[in-house]
Amino acid sequence: MRRVLVVRGGWEGHSPEAVTDEFVGFLADEGFDVVVEDSLEVYADTEFMASLSLVVQSWTQGDILADEFRGLRDAICAGTGFVGWHGGVLDAFRQTAEFGQMIGGVFAAHPHGMVPHRVQVTDAGRGHPITAGIGDFELTTEQYWVLADGLSTVLATTGIVPRPGDPWAEPYLAPVAWTRQWGRGRIVVSTLGHGVAELRVPQVRDLTERALIWAAAR
Numbered sequence: 001m002r003r004v005l006v007v008r009g010g011w012e013g014h015s016p017e018a019v020t021d022e023f024v025g026f027l028a029d030e031g032f033d034v035v036v037e038d039s040l041e042v043y044a045d046t047e048f049m050a051s052l053s054l055v056v057q058s059w060t061q062g063d064i065l066a067d068e069f070r071g072l073r074d075a076i077c078a079g080t081g082f083v084g085w086h087g088g089v090l091d092a093f094r095q096t097a098e099f100g101q102m103i104g105g106v107f108a109a110h111p112h113g114m115v116p117h118r119v120q121v122t123d124a125g126r127g128h129p130i131t132a133g134i135g136d137f138e139l140t141t142e143q144y145w146v147l148a149d150g151l152s153t154v155l156a157t158t159g160i161v162p163r164p165g166d167p168w169a170e171p172y173l174a175p176v177a178w179t180r181q182w183g184r185g186r187i188v189v190s191t192l193g194h195g196v197a198e199l200r201v202p203q204v205r206d207l208t209e210r211a212l213i214w215a216a217a218r
Helices: 016-029 040-044 066-078 097-103 202-216
Strands: 003-010 033-037 054-060 081-085 105-109 114-121 137-142 145-148 153-160 172-182 185-190
Touching: 003 016, 003 040, 016 033, 016 054, 016 202, 040 066, 054 066, 054 202, 066 081, 066 097, 066 172, 066 185, 081 202, 097 105, 097 185, 145 172, 172 202, 185 202
Parallel strands: 003 033, 003 054, 054 081, 081 185
Antiparallel strands: 105 145, 114 137, 114 153, 153 172, 172 185
């Protein structure tokens, strides 16, 4: 039986227990042995980490110790998948720059708060198993301004349009969901998932569940 580790904690504003509980049953139904941990210490257990098909993380802010990050990174490089969403990955472990490098993006701001906006599936996304058949959709939530490199496959984007008084002059096309190969491991990150209600939006739910299955495949 393939094993999944769910790691959750950090700032409570993103409801790490509730948002990950949304997918524990799904993973079990898909035939995974699901292990839930409320501490980052498990990342330093190299023997346990080597047994995993997938890590799901929801840990906003906080610090990660060097041996914990090394254990997570080495597991991913060896082939363990990694999935996370919203601040649970994009606003985690800011003192460890290599974590942001590994996942392919870092949260910078959500300049307009909760706003209605459009999530647009890219050409690459239309042909990818995670987002194929999911059309563009409207959502009212935080638009994450993400600092990212060009090494990921971007599946969906959103346009952050400047308003009067904003210091940027042109719309910023921000990545919303992407995949990334790190060593032999598949990484999937999404900016969507501020809370349980958002994760229950059909398109967001679909995207997240497919990401879990895709990232766990070797």
